[in-house]
Amino acid sequence: MIPYGKQFIAQDDIDAVTETLESDYLTTGPKVKAFEDALAKYCNVKYCIAVANGTAALHLASLVLLEEGDKVLTTPNSFLATSNAILYAKAKPIFVDIAKEGNIDLDLCEDALKKDPSIKAIYAVAFSGHMIDQKKLKYLRDTYNVIILEDCAHAIGAQEDGIKAASCTNSDVSILSFHPVKHMTTGEGGAITTNSKNFYEKMLMLRGHGMVKTPEMKPWEYEMRALGFNYRITDIQCALGLSQLSKLDTFIHRRIELVKNYDAAFQDSIVNPLYTHDGNSSYHLYVVLVDFAKLNITKVDLFNQLREKEIGIQLHYIPINKQPYYKSLGYGDEATPIMDNYHEQCFSLPMYPKMSDEEQTYVIKSLFEVLNG
Numbered sequence: 001m002i003p004y005g006k007q008f009i010a011q012d013d014i015d016a017v018t019e020t021l022e023s024d025y026l027t028t029g030p031k032v033k034a035f036e037d038a039l040a041k042y043c044n045v046k047y048c049i050a051v052a053n054g055t056a057a058l059h060l061a062s063l064v065l066l067e068e069g070d071k072v073l074t075t076p077n078s079f080l081a082t083s084n085a086i087l088y089a090k091a092k093p094i095f096v097d098i099a100k101e102g103n104i105d106l107d108l109c110e111d112a113l114k115k116d117p118s119i120k121a122i123y124a125v126a127f128s129g130h131m132i133d134q135k136k137l138k139y140l141r142d143t144y145n146v147i148i149l150e151d152c153a154h155a156i157g158a159q160e161d162g163i164k165a166a167s168c169t170n171s172d173v174s175i176l177s178f179h180p181v182k183h184m185t186t187g188e189g190g191a192i193t194t195n196s197k198n199f200y201e202k203m204l205m206l207r208g209h210g211m212v213k214t215p216e217m218k219p220w221e222y223e224m225r226a227l228g229f230n231y232r233i234t235d236i237q238c239a240l241g242l243s244q245l246s247k248l249d250t251f252i253h254r255r256i257e258l259v260k261n262y263d264a265a266f267q268d269s270i271v272n273p274l275y276t277h278d279g280n281s282s283y284h285l286y287v288v289l290v291d292f293a294k295l296n297i298t299k300v301d302l303f304n305q306l307r308e309k310e311i312g313i314q315l316h317y318i319p320i321n322k323q324p325y326y327k328s329l330g331y332g333d334e335a336t337p338i339m340d341n342y343h344e345q346c347f348s349l350p351m352y353p354k355m356s357d358e359e360q361t362y363v364i365k366s367l368f369e370v371l372n373g
Helices: 011-021 030-043 054-065 081-088 106-115 134-144 197-207 235-245 248-266 299-308 324-328 337-345 357-371
Strands: 047-051 071-074 092-095 121-125 147-151 173-177 190-194 286-289 346-349
Touching (some): 011 235, 030 190, 030 235, 047 054, 047 197, 054 081, 054 147, 054 190, 071 081, 071 106, 081 092, 081 121, 106 121, 106 134, 134 147, 190 197, 248 286, 299 346, 337 346
Parallel strands (some): 071 092, 071 121, 121 147
Antiparallel strands (some): 173 190, 286 346
16 A cells, blocks of 8 residues: 555664663653754754644643633644644634635634634644745734744644744744654654743643652652643654654655656646645645546545555545534534635645655556546
C-alpha cells in the first residue's frame, strides 16, 4: 500500500533512541530540554514546551488562554482536536468558513469581530502546511485585541516573508504535532510555543500535574498549585525528535519536489490542486479537488478503486461542525458554503519523504485511469 503519509526513520534515529534507552534517563531528563531548546531555535520563538501529543498541546494552551464561556472563532476544516480543546476549556467554538487555500477566512473573522466585540480568540489552523496570512493576523490582533492561537500541527518548517510557522510573531501561542504522518515524528508527541514568559510558566506547570518545586523548599517538598495533567513527553521520544529535527529541512525539500511533480501533472486537467507551490507551505498534505458531479464516478468509487490498486488516498477533513457530537450541541447549520463545496470535492494524495518518483508516477497514472473510467 502507498499511504497518504508515512514516517521516515533512518539508522541515526534508531541509534539516538538506543543511546537514550541505555542512559540513566528515560523521562523528565536532559533530552526533553534539549529537544525544546532545538525546537525553539528552529521556530525562532522564545519558549517551547514538549508534550505528549498535539491534543495535549491544544488542551494546555486553551486552559491558559481561555476562560469559561469565552467565544472562539475557529475553522471547520481541521482535525477534531482543534475545536475540542476549546470545549475542554468550557469555552464556545464559533465556526467560520474557509478561504480558497483551506485556511480559516480571516476576512469573515473580522466581520464576526465587528458584529460581536465580546469574541475572545481566534484559533487558526495552517491547513496542509500553508501559512496563515501573517499580515492579516497582526491586523486582527492589534485592531480587535483578540487572542490568537496558531495550530501549526501541519506547518512546521513553513514560512511567509521570513516569518516561520510557530514563531508566534503575530500570535500568542502556537502548537505542533509529531504524529508519524507529520513532517517529523516522535512517535506520538507535540509542542507548544510562545513568546510570553507568563503563558510558558503556566503551561509548564500544568504539564506536570500542576506541581511546583522551588530551591527554597525542603528536599522532599513540592506544591500542587493548579489542577494539572500528566502530559509529559519521554526522553526516548525527544531523542528521536532531535534526530528527526536535524533532517527536517531535507524532508521538506523532498516534499516540495513531489509537490512540483504533482502540480505539473495536473495542469489543465480535471484534477485541481487546492493551491500550487507558492513558497508559503511546508506541505504536510497535497490536497486536490475534483468536481465529481461532472464525472461518471463518485468519490466512494474513487477511494475504493484506488485502494484496490494499493493507493491510500485520504480525506482531510469532514467538517467538524457536522460531526454528530457537535450537532448535538446545536452546531451544523452554519453558513459555510466554501467548506461544504470543498468537502464534496477534496481528497489528499500520497506524499512523504520516502516516496519514490516511480511510486508517484504510478499514483498519477492510476488516478487518471480511475477518474476517466
